[in-house]
Amino acid sequence: MEKEMVVVLDFGGQYNQLIARRVRECNVYCEVHPYSLGIERLKDMGPKGIIFTGGPNSVYGDGSPRCPEEVFGLGIPILGICYGSQLMAHMLGGKVKTAPVSEYGRTEVEVGRESVLFSNVQEKTVCWMSHTDYIEKAPAGFKVTAHTPACPVAAMEDPARGLYAVQFHPEVMHTKEGMRMISNFVRGICHCKGDWRMDSFVENAVRQVREKVGKGRVLCALSGGVDSSVAAVLLAKAVGKQLTCVFVDHGLLRKNEGDQVEAVFGDKGIYDLNFVRVNAQERFYSRLAGVEEPEEKRKVIGEEFIRVFEEEARKIGAVDFLVQGTIYPDVIESGLGKSAVIKSHHNVGGLPDCVDFKEIIEPLRMLFKDEVRRAGIELGLPEHLVNRQPFPGPGLGVRIVGEVTADKVRMVQDADAVFREEVAKAGADKGLGQFFAALTNMRSVGVMGDGRTYDYAVALRAVCTSDFMTAEAAQIPWEVLGKVAGRIVNEVKGVNRVLYDCTGKPPGTIEFE
C-alpha cells in the first residue's frame, strides 16, 4: 500500500489534515509529516509527490520554517500551497512581499487552462484565499498560471522540474474546483494510479500485525466505540485466539449497549477471539456515590477503569502487546508521527502503566474516522456498530448532572433510547452530529393522573456539527419533540418534565455535565 504515496510536509497550516484527506479521496495513500523531516527519510519513503502546506509564518520571519534545498532537485513533483508556494518562490529566487491588499475568503481567480494543474477547471473559478504576503515575482523558469486583481501570482509552475504552487487553498471546500486541482496534481502530474483501497489496507494491516505479533499474546481494551471495535476485529482476523478483548462495562453505557458489544465479540459473536466482559457497574456506582463535581466524576471513572483493566490484565498474564484504537487525527494532533506511549490520553483517562507490555499496536493510526468506518465494514462489523454516534469514554457519567446513581442511569438510558428511536423513526437524524438525552439535577412538581409528582427533568440535546469543536442546536421538528416528551414522561419512571437544549457550542459544550 505504501508503494504509491504522496507526502504532505506540514508548515503549520490549519488545513494540513484536510490536504491528506483530499489526496486520499483520490485513492492515493498520503501521510502528513513535519517540514523538518530530513531529506534522507523523505527519499527513503519514495513518495510520488510532495505537497507543502500553508502556515502562519512569513518567509522573511526569524526562524521561519524551511525545507532542505535538495528537495527541489529530487525530480519528485511538488505542489506548494499558500506559505508553501511563497517558500518555493523565495528559495528558488523569486520575490515574496507583503501584499498591498490582503485577501481573505472567496476570491475569483483567473487560471490558465493550458496548465495540467487546472485541466478541466473553469477559466474563472472561485478559490479560498487567506494570505498577507504574496509572490510578487515568480522565480526564473516559472510561468505564472493564475492571478487575481490583487494577486499577480496566484499560481505558478515549472513543469520541467515538476514544481507547482498556488497561493489559494485547493483543499478547502470553498475552493469550488479544488478537488479537481488536487486530483490533477496526484493523477495528472505525479502519475499516481489511485489504487489505495480499504480492502488493500485491511489485507496489509493484517499481514503486518501477524508478522509483528508472531506467537505473542495480545490484549485489547475494548470500549465498544468505533475505533477500538475496528482495531479489535482487525486483530482478531490477524491473530485469532492470541487476542483477548477486555470489555469493562462501567454501567454508564447506553441502553443495551453492553449486550450489543457482547453479541458481536462474545462467545456467540461473529469473531473467534477471547472476550472478557467485566460487569463492574456496582463498583463504579459505589465509587461515584456522593460525587457531584463533573471533573471529579471524570477522574473517578477514569481511575476505576484503569484499576479494573489492570486486574483483568494480571489475570490473563504474560501479555506481549497492547492494542490501541488511535486514529490519524490523534497522531497528527499529538505531534506528528510520534508513536503513542502507554500513558497517553485515552477515552477513559489513560491506560495502565504498571502492566508490562513489550509494545503497543495501533493498526488504525494512519486512518481518518470515515476510513476507520469503511475498514470496519470491510471487516464485517455490523453497520449499527460502525456508524454509531461519538460517545464519551466516561459515558452517561457526563450526561447526569450531579451525583450518579443506578436509578438515574436507568432514567437517562430509557429516555435516551426513546429519543433515539423516535428521531430515527421520523428520519430526523439526517445531518445531526450527535443527539442524546441527559438528566438534569432539577426536580419539579407535576401532575399525573390525579396525583402530584416531584420528579426529575430530562434534557434533550441534538446538535449539528462536523468537527465537534463548534456546534449549533439542531431544529428537530416540533411534532417529533412532542412525541418524545410524551413517551418519556409516560414510560420513564421518575421523570415528569422534558426540556430541549437550544444552546450552541460555544457558549455551551455538546455534552451536558
Ligand code: XMP
Ligand atoms: P464537548 O462536550 O466537549 O464534546 O463539546 C465534544 C465531543 O467530544 C466528546 N467527548 C468525549 N469523548 N472522552 C471522549 O472520548 C471524553 O471524555 C469526552 N468528553 C466529550 C463528546 O461526546 C463530543 O462528541
